[in-house]
Amino acid sequence: MGAVVVQGGRIIGVGRNAPIHSHDPTAHAEIAALRAAAQQQGNYRLDNCELFVTLEPCTMCAGAMLHARLKRVVFGATDPKTGAAGSVLNVFADARFNHQTRVTGGVMAQACADLLQNFFKQQREHQQAEQWQAGRALRDDALRTPESHFANLPAVPSISSYVNDLPSLAGWRLHYLDAGLTNAHDTSLCLHGPDTWSYAWHSQLARAAVEGKRLICPDLIGFGRSDKPKKANCHTLGWHAQVLLELVGRLDLQQVNLIVSEDALPLARALQSLAPDKIAAIEVRQPAPLNRQAQEAPYPDNGHRAGPLALSSPKIAPKSKRS
Numbered sequence: 001m002g003a004v005v006v007q008g009g010r011i012i013g014v015g016r017n018a019p020i021h022s023h024d025p026t027a028h029a030e031i032a033a034l035r036a037a038a039q040q041q042g043n044y045r046l047d048n049c050e051l052f053v054t055l056e057p058c059t060m061c062a063g064a065m066l067h068a069r070l071k072r073v074v075f076g077a078t079d080p081k082t083g084a085a086g087s088v089l090n091v092f093a094d095a096r097f098n099h100q101t102r103v104t105g106g107v108m109a110q111a112c113a114d115l116l117q118n119f120f121k122q123q124r125e126h127q128q129a130e131q132w133q134a135g136r137a138l139r140d141d142a143l144r145t146p147e148s149h150f151a152n153l154p155a156v157p158s159i160s161s162y163v164n165d166l167p168s169l170a171g172w173r174l175h176y177l178d179a180g181l182t183n184a185h186d187t188s189l190c191l192h193g194p195d196t197w198s199y200a201w202h203s204q205l206a207r208a209a210v211e212g213k214r215l216i217c218p219d220l221i222g223f224g225r226s227d228k229p230k231k232a233n234c235h236t237l238g239w240h241a242q243v244l245l246e247l248v249g250r251l252d253l254q255q256v257n258l259i260v261s262e263d264a265l266p267l268a269r270a271l272q273s274l275a276p277d278k279i280a281a282i283e284v285r286q287p288a289p290l291n292r293q294a295q296e297a298p299y300p301d302n303g304h305r306a307g308p309l310a311l312s313s314p315k316i317a318p319k320s321k322r323s
Helices: 029-041 059-067 109-136 198-208 237-250 262-274 292-296 302-311
Strands: 002-007 010-016 049-055 072-077 102-104 159-163 174-180 187-191 214-219 256-260 279-284
Touching: 002 029, 010 029, 029 049, 029 059, 049 109, 072 109, 174 198, 174 237, 187 198, 187 237, 187 262, 198 214, 237 262, 256 262, 262 279
Parallel strands: 049 072, 072 102, 187 214, 187 256, 256 279
Antiparallel strands: 002 010, 002 049, 159 174, 174 214
């Protein structure tokens, strides 16, 4: 995010967002630009100056602009979470203030929104890559459950596969079971909820070939045989849905039926919204209950439970069990 202060067509102050880098909650782009302009002018009043910024100002920045006596503020993208120039509230519209600053919003809004979204996407990808690189230096059992924990479970009639080079995985290893006929006309993707993993679909996997179907049962990252990052903040429905979409693309699946447990419906709908042309239907079907040994097998210690805990969170889980 960037901001400039302009006087008479000349830039007198420039700023960019840096609260994380500087450990300063006030280090917004607008504040930095106002400080630079005030230093250049030798005056904290910035009469006849205009400020241009990519994102709608927050209440802190709006207050600073009023104190600086700016003539006008121009912003690009709106901020529905903290915007104080009309989105959440409008500080500039309150006639009780002794100074009125004109506001022009939505200028090149889409270009500004794209700029911000691309930046934060790159930041997330960089953060995930750093987490993966850090994880590579750890023991395997710090990221994934040792195979010995699954050794005593009855075999599932399917091919067990791994993939770690999907773009959204950032190196994490995703496990999935693939059963039935690879050239079957009817292909289904089974999605588990936060309280279980792919093994819960073992009955459906056993019937797939007999019924002439293909069944693919992934373990979401953080579950089953997939890698288990211990940071809960990476487990969002949007991210898991994007990973699944990339898996569908990797397996070259054209029309997919989603078979989901009821508590996996939000994830199924998130995936369908990303690729409505790929998802033919969503069917709610409860997987077989697992005994304690099978239920606990993927989680040798509490550090491996970040995924189940995160997706069970009220912020992510559906408010009601009914769709």
